[in-house]
Amino acid sequence: MSLISIVIPCFNEEENVVKIADRIRSIFKSQLVNDNYEIIFIDNGSTDKTHEKIRDLCKTDKDIKLIINAKNYGQLISPYYGLLQASGDCIMQMVCDFQDPPEVIPDLVKEWKSGTKMIFAIPNNTKQGFTLYKKIFYKFINFFSDYEQIPNFHGFGIYDKEVQRVLIETNDRKPYIRGQLLELNFDNKKYYYDAPNRESGKSTNNFFSLYTIAVEGIVSTSILPFKLISLIGLISTLLSIFFITIGLISEFFDSFFFNYEFSLIALSILLFSSMQLLFIGLIGEYLLVNQTRNQNMPLVVERERINF
Numbered sequence: 001m002s003l004i005s006i007v008i009p010c011f012n013e014e015e016n017v018v019k020i021a022d023r024i025r026s027i028f029k030s031q032l033v034n035d036n037y038e039i040i041f042i043d044n045g046s047t048d049k050t051h052e053k054i055r056d057l058c059k060t061d062k063d064i065k066l067i068i069n070a071k072n073y074g075q076l077i078s079p080y081y082g083l084l085q086a087s088g089d090c091i092m093q094m095v096c097d098f099q100d101p102p103e104v105i106p107d108l109v110k111e112w113k114s115g116t117k118m119i120f121a122i123p124n125n126t127k128q129g130f131t132l133y134k135k136i137f138y139k140f141i142n143f144f145s146d147y148e149q150i151p152n153f154h155g156f157g158i159y160d161k162e163v164q165r166v167l168i169e170t171n172d173r174k175p176y177i178r179g180q181l182l183e184l185n186f187d188n189k190k191y192y193y194d195a196p197n198r199e200s201g202k203s204t205n206n207f208f209s210l211y212t213i214a215v216e217g218i219v220s221t222s223i224l225p226f227k228l229i230s231l232i233g234l235i236s237t238l239l240s241i242f243f244i245t246i247g248l249i250s251e252f253f254d255s256f257f258f259n260y261e262f263s264l265i266a267l268s269i270l271l272f273s274s275m276q277l278l279f280i281g282l283i284g285e286y287l288l289v290n291q292t293r294n295q296n297m298p299l300v301v302e303r304e305r306i307n308f
Contacts, residue, residue, distance in 0.1 A: 003036045005088030009079040010096040014049040021057050023102045031106045040065045042082035045072035058306045065308055070301040080175040081300040084168055092158045099195050100156045108158040117160040117186035123152045123195035
């Protein structure tokens with residue numbers, strides 16, 4: 001008999017937490033009768049009644065657990081921290097809005113029991129919201145990344161406790177689990193499913209939150225952008241020296257070879273200034289990630305935990 005841990009991060013999901021807990025318990029009672037479960041809700045600073053509803057669930061079912069973060073730690077850190085707190089023989093991570101359908105849990109458990117340490121659950125269709133931007137992001141990140149990132153993969157899947165042990169030992173203070181899992185040398189499989197639309201409630205994702213995840217993904221999976229910045233800087237410097245030299249020669253020989261319009265000069269300055277700002281921003285992201293990783297700060301500060 002195995003203990004299956006199911007980690008569900010949530011933020012303002014008062015309409016979904018009870019329904020998803022009931023759905024998961026029903027699946028274990030009907031299809032996974034020889035296994036035990038623990039459902040770990042990790043609340044990322046909800047401002048609605050999410051806390052209260054999960055507390056009520058915890059009172060009636062000791063296998064439902066709750067961690068309340070002291071603040072909103074974002075979409076990357078909170079679910080990662082929840083995964084590290086699980087005590088099961090395997091850990092499953094899924095979202096609360098039913099776009100990761102609980103109905104696939106038996107299939108994932110079956111694959112895990114066959115001996116596979118990691119099963120990546122990947123939706124066939126891109127989830128709702130900013131679909132075009134997400135497609136562009138995966139094209140972009142796979143150009144830079146040292147390991148090919150899986151389009152539409154967001155962490156949903158099932159992972160053996162040995163995978164959890166390695167993640168704990170890694171002690172990453174700036175985790176990007178979608179990339180980290182792909183770097184681990186464990187046997188893995190891909191499981192494809194059709195992602196349904198959000199069952200109820202409203203997604204809190206916006207362009208800026210997705211942009212933050214995209215930047216974290218790029219700086220966490222490759223140093224190639226850093227190398228490109230240096231290369232482009234070198235090429236720009238050499239070109240600048242070349243054109244300045246040509247300009248001085250033309251001026252000396254009273255030539256009109258470099259008689260540019262002011263607007264062209266202004267646009268050129270604007271272009272290179274924009275590039276500098278972009279590159280400085282990327283460098284800053286790398287420095288911030290490394291600084292955070294070197295700090296001995298807790299990954300998450302908890303306000304409360306129940307049933308642990």
